Structures are given as structure tokens and as C-alpha cells.
């Protein structure tokens with residue numbers, strides 16, 4: 001009897017070791033909580049290719065679950081099976097949504113495993129190509145002359161475009177009508193078509209459109225001007241009378257709470273390797289993004305960073321009186 005039990009235990013141990021050694025044995029999904037074609041989606045799609053290569057050449061697919069400022073997609077991952085086949089790539093909205101939503105569909109610090117961060121990304125103020133302003137000073141004059149008539153696109157409450165747009169309106173002391181989309185991919189299409197007037201969005205979505213003349217670039221949201229080709233001539237908002245304006249967003253990867261540590265370690269190792277991939281770095285740099293090389297590559301530091309960001313943005317958002325149920 002004892003022998004049979006021992007044999008059984010050994011078989012189970014071997015089977016589970018074998019299962020982990022074989023991970024990943026089927027395609028992995030990265031949920032992007034915004035629409036396809038937008039900045040978060042772009043980062044995820046480039047990352048999916050290199051991450052798959054570093055996970056035994058497994059396929060990594062991107063699932064766009066946009067809506068409600070990214071909270072729908074994040075909720076989907078919070079409720080997914082913790083088996084190493086569903087991950088989330090999210091941006092600063094992970095830290096701003098808890099302050100914006102009275103009822104959150106997940107617990108940011110309690111429902112996820114933190115896998116490591118991917119990049120830091122500046123934002124830009126862009127306008128429709130038909131806007132009668134060609135630099136920031138002219139934009140400000142146009143804004144003041146058109147109070148009450150300006151449409152500002154964003155990706156919903158909690159999105160980076162919402163946060164940046166909020167601070168932008170506060171700095172200008174002008175209220176604009178916000179037009180929410182499931183992501184700034186579709187918002188960009190409408191901006192290029194002239195259906196909306198202005199947007200604040202990541203450089204990963206705006207660099208090519210500014211360079212191609214499909215939208216007008218007015219300013220960058222960082223304290224220092226950017227060195228990214230095509231964006232070097234844009235002034236910082238800080239230098240345009242908006243002292244201290246500084247919004248730079250970041251992306252990180254998450255797994256559902258309870259994902260086995262061996263899988264988290266394997267994916268973290270693959271993520272670290274992916275972020276050293278010369279082609280991935282080149283693509284990110286061309287879009288103004290800076291790939292993470294510091295200790296935020298570790299799950300523990302990533303977790304601490306998000307906690308600090310929640311503490312940083314919560315009071316700013318609450319002071320602005322922004323809530324959604």
C-alpha cells in the first residue's frame with residue numbers, strides 16, 4: 001500500500017514537472033484593454049512577436065478588449081484562469097482607474113501578479129489637420145476664441161489620454177467636450193478626418209501621423225524636449241507657460257492572481273530578454289518610447305511602482321472631481 005502511494009506521488013510530481021517544462025504548450029493571449037491600432041496595441045503587437053520567440057517560439061496573440069478606460073480588459077484578465085495563457089498589457093490606467101471609478105470591477109493590487117514593466121512613453125498634444133493653428137501659441141489663441149465649442153478625444157475615463165486631457169484643460173482653464181472612444185486608435189482616425197479637434201496621446205500613436213502631416217503636433221508633455229526624429233521641434237508644455245506639466249506614461253505586464261511562480265519566472269525571463277532585443281528597442285525608440293532597463297523589470301519593483309503611482313495620481317484626480325460609477 002505504502003509503495004503504491006509513493007509511486008503515485010512520484011507520478012504526480014513527474015507529471016507536474018513535465019507540464020511546467022513543456023510550458024507554453026499552446027498559444028498565449030495578451031489582452032490589450034484598448035482598441036486595435038492604438039498606442040498600447042502597437043506596443044503589445046511588437047512585444048508579442050519577440051516574447052513568443054523567447055517562449056520556445058510559441059504564438060502570442062493580442063486580444064483587444066477596449067472600453068471604460070481600460071477597465072473592461074483588465075477585469076477580463078483578473079477573472080481569467082491563472083494558468084499562464086492569459087496576460088494583460090496595460091498602461092498608467094492601472095494606477096489612475098482606482099481613483100476614477102467608484103466601483104471597480106477588480107482590485108488592482110489584489111487580483112494580479114506583477115510581471116515587470118515594458119516601457120516609458122511621453123505624450124503629445126495633437127490637433128486635426130484643418131485646425132487653423134500652426135504652433136502652440138496659435139493653438140492657445142484658437143482655444144480661447146472657441147471656448148465651449150472644442151471637442152477633445154480620449155479613450156475613456158482612466159485612460160492616459162483622459163488624464164493628460166484633464167490636466168491640459170485645467171492648465172488652460174478651458175472646459176472642452178470630451179469624446180470617449182474604446183482606444184485612441186479609432187480616436188486618431190476621427191482626428192485625422194476632422195471629426196474631433198484635439199487629443200493628447202502617446203508618441204507611439206502620434207509620431208508617424210505628425211511626420212506624415214495627417215495631424216498637427218503642438219507640444220510634448222515631458223519636462224524636456226524629445227530627441228525622437230519628427231518630434232524635436234515640439235515645445236514642452238512646461239516651456240509654454242504650463243509650469244510643471246509632466247505626463248509620461250508606462251506599460252507593464254500582469255497575470256491573473258495565482259499564476260504559478262514557475263510560469264511567472266519563465267515569462268519574466270522571456271520579457272527581460274525581449275526588452276534587450278535590438279529590433280524591438282529600435283522600433284520603440286522610433287516611436288518615442290524608452291524600453292525599461294532599470295529594476296522595474298522585476299515583478300516586486302513593478303508592484304511597488306504601481307502602488308506609488310496610485311498614491312501619486314489619486315489626490316490629483318480626486319481634486320479634479322472626476323468620477324464614474
Ligand code: ASP
Nearest residue numbers: 038040159160161183184
Ligand atoms: N492611448 C490610449 C489612452 O490611454 C489608449 C490606447 O488606445 O492605447 O488614452
